[in-house]
Amino acid sequence: MRTLVVEDDFVSRLVLSRMLSVYGVCDITVNGVEALGAFSIAIAEGNPYDLICLDIMMPEMDGKEALRIIRQREAEAKIPAKNEAKVVMITALDTPKDIIDTYYHGGCTAYIVKPIEKNKILKVLKDIGVL
Numbered sequence: 001m002r003t004l005v006v007e008d009d010f011v012s013r014l015v016l017s018r019m020l021s022v023y024g025v026c027d028i029t030v031n032g033v034e035a036l037g038a039f040s041i042a043i044a045e046g047n048p049y050d051l052i053c054l055d056i057m058m059p060e061m062d063g064k065e066a067l068r069i070i071r072q073r074e075a076e077a078k079i080p081a082k083n084e085a086k087v088v089m090i091t092a093l094d095t096p097k098d099i100i101d102t103y104y105h106g107g108c109t110a111y112i113v114k115p116i117e118k119n120k121i122l123k124v125l126k127d128i129g130v131l
Contacts, residue, residue: 001020001023001024001025001050001051001130001131002024002025002027002042002047002048002049002050002051003020003021003023003024003025003026003027003049003050003051003052003053004026004027004028004029004035004038004039004042004049004051004052004053004085005017005020005026005027005028005029005053006029006030006031006032006034006035006052006053006054006055006058006063006066007028007030007053007055007058007090008030008031008055008057008058008059009055012055012090012114012116013028013030015116016053016090016116016121019116019118019121020051020053023131024050027049030058031058031059031060031061032058032060032061032062032063032065032066032069033060033061033066035052035054035061035066035070036061036066036069036070036073039052039070039073039085040073043073043074043077043079048079048083048085049085050085050086050130051085051086051087051088051125051130052070052085052086052087052088053088053090054066054067054087054088054089054090054108055089055090055091056089056091056093056098056102057091057092057093063089063091063102064101064102064106067087067089067102067106067107067108068106068107070085070087071084071106071107084107086109086110086128086129086130087107087108087109087110088108088109088110088111088112088121088124088125088128089102089108089110089111089112090112090114090116090121091111091112091113091114092113092114093113094113099111109128110124110127110128112124
């Protein structure tokens with residue numbers, strides 16, 4: 001599994017990357033702008049991400065905007081829906097509006113509310129079929 005962790009908080013980045021690196025390559029970015037750069041390189045190299053763990057609240061570009069552009073770039077690259085990256089929003093935001101926005105308007109695959117707990121993340125990853 002190839003994973004991209006997009007998180008501006010150092011501790012959250014560290015926890016997620018350590019947790020997920022046992023399942024394959026795990027790249028790290030600190031905001032949406034960096035995430036789009038990494039995502040674009042992966043697509044251009046023909047080695048796209050299987051999983052993207054994406055925070056919502058980040059500087060420069062938030063996770064909602066990054067997700068919208070990721071889905072747009074997948075469509076432009078004519079990547080079939082079944083081959084799109086699985087995007088798990090991992091965030092402190094738990095309002096119904098945030099959840100609905102990312103699922104229905106953004107195209108996320110799953111949504112996890114912080115704090116980051118290994119059992120919760122592993123269950124979601126199994127549920128969405130990446131583990």
